[in-house]
Amino acid sequence: MVTTFRKLVSVLLILISLTLVTAKSRHFSRTLSPSSQKLRKEKLSHLHFYFHDIVSGKNPTAVRVAQAAMTNHSPTLFGVVVMIDDPLTMEPEPSSKLVGRAQGIYASASQNETGLLMAMNFSFMEGKYNGSTLSVLGRNAVLSTVREMPIVGGSGLFRFARGYAQAKTHTFDPKTGDAVVEYNVNVFHY
Ligand SMILES: *[C@@H]1O[C@H](CO)[C@@H](O)[C@H](O)[C@H]1NC(C)=O
Ligand SMILES: *[C@@H]1O[C@H](CO)[C@@H](O)[C@H](O)[C@H]1NC(C)=O
Numbered sequence: 001m002v003t004t005f006r007k008l009v010s011v012l013l014i015l016i017s018l019t020l021v022t023a024k025s026r027h028f029s030r031t032l033s034p035s036s037q038k039l040r041k042e043k044l045s046h047l048h049f050y051f052h053d054i055v056s057g058k059n060p061t062a063v064r065v066a067q068a069a070m071t072n073h074s075p076t077l078f079g080v081v082v083m084i085d086d087p088l089t090m091e092p093e094p095s096s097k098l099v100g101r102a103q104g105i106y107a108s109a110s111q112n113e114t115g116l117l118m119a120m121n122f123s124f125m126e127g128k129y130n131g132s133t134l135s136v137l138g139r140n141a142v143l144s145t146v147r148e149m150p151i152v153g154g155s156g157l158f159r160f161a162r163g164y165a166q167a168k169t170h171t172f173d174p175k176t177g178d179a180v181v182e183y184n185v186n187v188f189h190y
């Protein structure tokens with residue numbers, strides 16, 4: 001009985017000391033110097049690629065996942081939500097070199113003109129950018145010649161990214177709804 005009690009006490013003591021040790025090494029917040037994160041000089045990069053939004057055929061890369069009761073009566077398809085995993089290529093031809101994918105959603109968020117809410121990540125697989133991502137969140141008035149959307153962040157080589165993307169429709173097939181969109185991205189990162 002006594003030995004069990006002693007064992008229990010020693011286990012408790014070990015647990016308490018472990019908690020103290022880990023409490024010492026953990027913190028909720030602290031100040032870091034940018035150099036400790038290897039953040040030396042901010043640079044500005046330009047990326048250029050083509051976005052293929054394929055809604056038709058057997059292998060669409062953009063699929064409607066939700067809509068409102070009124071969506072099909074709305075001239076702007078207000079309320080439709082489309083999930084995308086669109087290829088990004090070097091040239092306008094779909095068979096040209098794949099540099100990444102645009103993954104996320106777009107949704108019709110405007111009742112009176114064609115305006116999409118875009119929430120997507122560009123996931124790159126080309127060269128040194130392989131595995132790095134950029135996050136886009138913005139409004140896309142697809143009938144305007146050039147649309148601008150903010151780059152709100154990134155990962156990998158694009159940590160701390162901020163900038164903007166300009167989208168310009170290269171081709172749009174009104175029969176199928178498929179589109180190829182040219183993207184020019186200017187982004188600050190380290
Ligand atoms: C974009 O990537 C971030 C980080 O990986 C993730 O949290 C977010 O859900 C992604 N957004 C979309 C729209 O896929
Ligand atoms: C959009 O159109 C509807 C119906 O035509 C109208 O009632 C509404 O005021 C318009 N909204 C804007 C922001 O123009």
Ligand SMILES: *[C@@H]1O[C@H](CO)[C@@H](O)[C@H](O)[C@H]1NC(C)=O
Nearest residue numbers: 124125126127128129130131
């Ligand atoms: C990108 O990285 C993945 C995983 O790290 C690797 O399998 C793939 O071959 C790389 N692709 C290119 C084009 O370097």
